[in-house]
Amino acid sequence: MFNKQHYLITVLLLLMLIVSACGNASTNQSTNTAPDATSSDDTNQSATTSPPAEENASTITYQSENGPIEIPANPTRIVALASAPNVISLGGTVVGVDEWTMGNPLFTDKLDGVTVVSEANPESIMDLNPDLIIAGAHMSNLEQLEKIAPTVVYTWGKLDYLEQQIEIGKLLNKEEEAKAWADSFKQRTEAIGKEIKANYGDNVSVSVFEVDAQNNFYVFGNNWARGTEILYQAMGLAMPEKVEQDALGPGYYTLSQEVLPEYAGDFIVLSLGLSPNNEFLNSEVWNNIPAVKNKQIIEIDTRASSYSDPITLDYLTTIFEEGFLGKKK
Structure with missing residues (x-):
C-alpha cells in the first residue's frame, strides 16, 4: 500500500542531493578557472611594469665626444647634418639631410621623400619632428638643435674613416654590423x-x-x-x-x-x-x-x-x- 509520507521523504532527499551536486559543481568550476585568470593578469602586469631592459628599453646612453647623452635605442626620424652617408649605409631612417648628400648620385634612390635641411635654419629641422640629430662640431646653432632633439656631434677628422663608421654603428645600435663591414673592406x-x-x-x-x-x-x-x-x-x-x-x-x-x-x-x-x-x-x-x-x-x-x-x-x-x-x- 502506497505510503504518502515515505514518498515525500524520498522526494526531499533526492532534491537535497541534486542541490548539493550543483553546489559542488559550481565550487569546482570556480576553483579551476579563477587561478588561470589571475595568472594571466599577473603575467600581463609583469610584462607592463618590469620589461626586460635589453628588449624594451626606449633609450640608451651614448658616450659621445662631449660626454654621455640619452638617445633613442632605435631612432626612426634622424636628421643627419653630418655623417648622413654612414647612417644610410647602416639602414638608418633619415628624414632630413644636408644639401651635399642630397646632390650625391649614389644616394638619390635612397633619399626619396627626405628633406634638405641646414643648421642655419633650425625651424626647418623642428618641422621634421626628429628623434635624433647628428651634426658637426663646427656647426652653428647647436644649442638650438639640442632643444629640438638629442643631438650628437662629431669633430671631422677626429676618427679615421673606419672608426667613424663603427662609431655610427654604436649610435644606431648596429656596431657589430659596422665592424663586420670594416673587417671585410680591409681584407678586400x-x-x-x-x-x-x-x-x-x-x-x-x-x-x-x-x-x-x-x-x-x-x-x-x-x-x-x-x-x-x-x-x-x-x-x-x-x-x-x-x-x-x-x-x-x-x-x-x-x-x-x-x-x-x-x-x-x-x-x-x-x-x-x-x-x-x-x-x-x-x-x-x-x-x-x-x-x-x-x-x-x-x-x-x-x-x-x-x-x-x-x-x-x-x-x-x-x-x-x-x-x-x-x-x-
Whole structure:
C-alpha cells in the first residue's frame, strides 16, 4: 500500500542531493578557472611594469665626444647634418639631410621623400619632428638643435674613416654590423693592393687630382675622400714625394695647371664633374705627363666621391680594381 509520507521523504532527499551536486559543481568550476585568470593578469602586469631592459628599453646612453647623452635605442626620424652617408649605409631612417648628400648620385634612390635641411635654419629641422640629430662640431646653432632633439656631434677628422663608421654603428645600435663591414673592406682592399703591386712594382705611385667649377686644381693627401683612404691607407700604394710634402699634412693642396706634372704619380685618379669644360685635358702640359701618355688615368665623379662611407668606398673600390687591374665587376 502506497505510503504518502515515505514518498515525500524520498522526494526531499533526492532534491537535497541534486542541490548539493550543483553546489559542488559550481565550487569546482570556480576553483579551476579563477587561478588561470589571475595568472594571466599577473603575467600581463609583469610584462607592463618590469620589461626586460635589453628588449624594451626606449633609450640608451651614448658616450659621445662631449660626454654621455640619452638617445633613442632605435631612432626612426634622424636628421643627419653630418655623417648622413654612414647612417644610410647602416639602414638608418633619415628624414632630413644636408644639401651635399642630397646632390650625391649614389644616394638619390635612397633619399626619396627626405628633406634638405641646414643648421642655419633650425625651424626647418623642428618641422621634421626628429628623434635624433647628428651634426658637426663646427656647426652653428647647436644649442638650438639640442632643444629640438638629442643631438650628437662629431669633430671631422677626429676618427679615421673606419672608426667613424663603427662609431655610427654604436649610435644606431648596429656596431657589430659596422665592424663586420670594416673587417671585410680591409681584407678586400689589402688583397687588391697586393695584386696591383705584383703587376706594377712595390713602389707604384698614384696621385689624386681634382678640378673644380672655376678650373682650380687640387691634389689630395691620404684622408680627404676621393678614394684617398682606399689608395693610400687600405691598398698601401705609394704617394709621390711632392704630394707627401705639400698635401699629406693639410689633406689637400691647391695647384696651378703648369705644375701638375711635378705631383703626378705612375697612375692618376682624376676627380671630374664640376668643371664646365675641362679644357686642360687638351693642354700640352697635361698630355705630356707620363701617366697620361701611358693611359694610366682613372676618372671618378666628384659628386659621387666626396665621402668615405661604405657605399662610397665600395663603389670606388670597384672602379679602382677595374682601373688598375682591368677587372670588371
